[in-house]
Amino acid sequence: MSRRDALARMLRLRARKQRRRGGILMYHCISEETYDPWAICISPNAFDDQMAVLAQARAAVDLANFAGSDAYTRTGSQLAVTFDDGYVDNLVAALPVLERYEIPATIFVIGNAVGRTREFWWDGLQRAVPSGEPLPDRLDFPFGKGRRTFTLNERPGDSATNARWRADSGEITTSRQALFRALWDAIVVLEPTEQDDAIDHVLAWGGRMATTPTSRVALDAEQFAQLADHPLITLGSHTLDHVSLTDLPADRQRTQISAGHRKIEELSGRPITRFSYPYGRFDDTARAAVRELGIDVACTSVPMPAIGSDDPCALPRVQATEMDGDQFTRWLREDYGLIRGQLLQ
Ligand SMILES: [Zn+2]
Numbered sequence: 001m002s003r004r005d006a007l008a009r010m011l012r013l014r015a016r017k018q019r020r021r022g023g024i025l026m027y028h029c030i031s032e033e034t035y036d037p038w039a040i041c042i043s044p045n046a047f048d049d050q051m052a053v054l055a056q057a058r059a060a061v062d063l064a065n066f067a068g069s070d071a072y073t074r075t076g077s078q079l080a081v082t083f084d085d086g087y088v089d090n091l092v093a094a095l096p097v098l099e100r101y102e103i104p105a106t107i108f109v110i111g112n113a114v115g116r117t118r119e120f121w122w123d124g125l126q127r128a129v130p131s132g133e134p135l136p137d138r139l140d141f142p143f144g145k146g147r148r149t150f151t152l153n154e155r156p157g158d159s160a161t162n163a164r165w166r167a168d169s170g171e172i173t174t175s176r177q178a179l180f181r182a183l184w185d186a187i188v189v190l191e192p193t194e195q196d197d198a199i200d201h202v203l204a205w206g207g208r209m210a211t212t213p214t215s216r217v218a219l220d221a222e223q224f225a226q227l228a229d230h231p232l233i234t235l236g237s238h239t240l241d242h243v244s245l246t247d248l249p250a251d252r253q254r255t256q257i258s259a260g261h262r263k264i265e266e267l268s269g270r271p272i273t274r275f276s277y278p279y280g281r282f283d284d285t286a287r288a289a290v291r292e293l294g295i296d297v298a299c300t301s302v303p304m305p306a307i308g309s310d311d312p313c314a315l316p317r318v319q320a321t322e323m324d325g326d327q328f329t330r331w332l333r334e335d336y337g338l339i340r341g342q343l344l345q
Contacts, residue, residue: 001170013304017337021305022071023079024063024317030093031215035131037167037180038122039321044093048100049325054079055101057339062104063234063274066315067296072308076338081105082299082317084238084276085120086113088217091227098232107227108238108276108299111263112192114224119212120242121187124199127213128206129180132159135206141183143198144190150179188279192241221267228268236274236297237264244279245286254289261293273297276317287313305336 001009033041042050054060063080065071071078081098083090086109098105113120119127129135139150158174165177172178187198203210219227227233239245240260245253257275265272273296277286280301290298290313297312304316318338323331332338 013336016305016307017076019307020069020072020074021076021307021337022061022066022073023076023305023332023336023338024066024299024315025079025081026299026301026317026319027081027083027094028085029087029215030089030097031087033215035126035163037126037165039166039168039319042320042322044097046322046324046328047094048097050320050323050328051081051097051101051103053325053329053339054081054103059339060101060103063106063297063299066306067312069308071306075340076305076336077340079332079338082236082276083107084278085242086110086219086224086238088219088223089215091219091223095227095230095233102232104232104234106234106236106274108236108274109219109224109264110238110242110278111240111260113218113242114263114267115220116218117212118196118210119216120218121195121199122184123213123216124203125180125183125187127208128199128202129176129183130206131162131165131176133206135176139179139202139205141186141198141201143194143201144186148186150182152176152179188244189247192243224267228270234274235264235268235270235272236276237261237272238276239278242278244281245277246281246283250285253285257286257289258293261295275299275313277301280317282314287311305338 028040030044030047031041032043059077059079061071061078061080063082066080081103090107135152137152141148141150153175158176161174162176172181187195190198200210228235237260239256243256261272275290275295275298277300282300295313299315299317302316303318306315318336333340
């Protein structure tokens with residue numbers, strides 16, 4: 001982020017902390033993970049701590065409240081819990097915790113991922129380009145816009161830097177981080193089947209197994225049905241194939257949004273009125289397509305508290321990461337002016 005963008009963000013955030021506001025929390029996987037450049041995993045213990053904080057503060061509300069005015073308070077005291085993608089741990093690890101504290105949650109499921117037996121491409125990439133293990137120094141990549149060759153020039157000490165690296169920081173200081181990011185950018189825009197082929201290719205190059213780790217499995221149809229029937233869970237859609245909407249022409253955006261929506265409605269046997277944008281990427285076309293489907297609430301990944309004047313079809317959302325209860329409370333309060341009374345700067 002440039003200094004100018006960072007300043008604009010800070011001012012926007014400060015203004016939001018003075019308004020009636022609420023918070024939408026974003027989770028993906030509830031599992032232990034040592035290398036997690038997008039910080040999408042949190043341990044079951046940390047998740048339990050965080051839900052305990054919400055329960056103690058009586059803060060948890062259903063996401064539907066964010067479509068009206070109920071979720072927005074002067075103290076930012078209301079928060080909704082959401083999960084993206086549809087990992088099996090949402091059922092196995094998260095649901096028992098949600099039940100214990102009676103916290104409602106929304107799970108946005110990728111239409112074609114229900115019953116998917118192989119890992120998502122981004123999880124495969126993370127295994128293929130890990131933080132430290134040796135890799136060959138040249139990778140031919142014959143996918144997308146023509147054949148490309150990537151090279152690695154690693155220095156001693158890089159691997160320790162890589163282990164702590166956060167891809168979403170925008171900072172790249174090692175050759176391996178640059179490779180990871182370049183591959184991510186190249187693969188995100190490929191067709192879904194080509195994404196899987198590209199991951200197979202990169203896994204083979206790095207000498208990794210093509211087997212999906214048990215921690216990164218998607219829900220199967222029966223597990224999906226269990227969540228659909230659960231009183232604390234509301235399902236939402238997340239496109240058919242987890243596409244980067246803003247890289248697609250308008251007609252394909254609409255198809256991905258509506259077909260994903262229809263699929264989740266068919267599988268769950270319920271009307272679906274919630275949506276989240278894959279990779280947080282959205283534009284006016286995507287927003288209009290979502291609205292036309294009768295979606296009440298759609299979530300982005302813009303890390304801000306939500307305020308009443310936000311478009312319910314583009315609500316910001318903050319990503320909870322590995323934090324214990326105290327850290328979680330401080331993060332919500334200090335970074336976003338959420339969960340407790342006083343106005344913060
Ligand atoms: Zn997603």
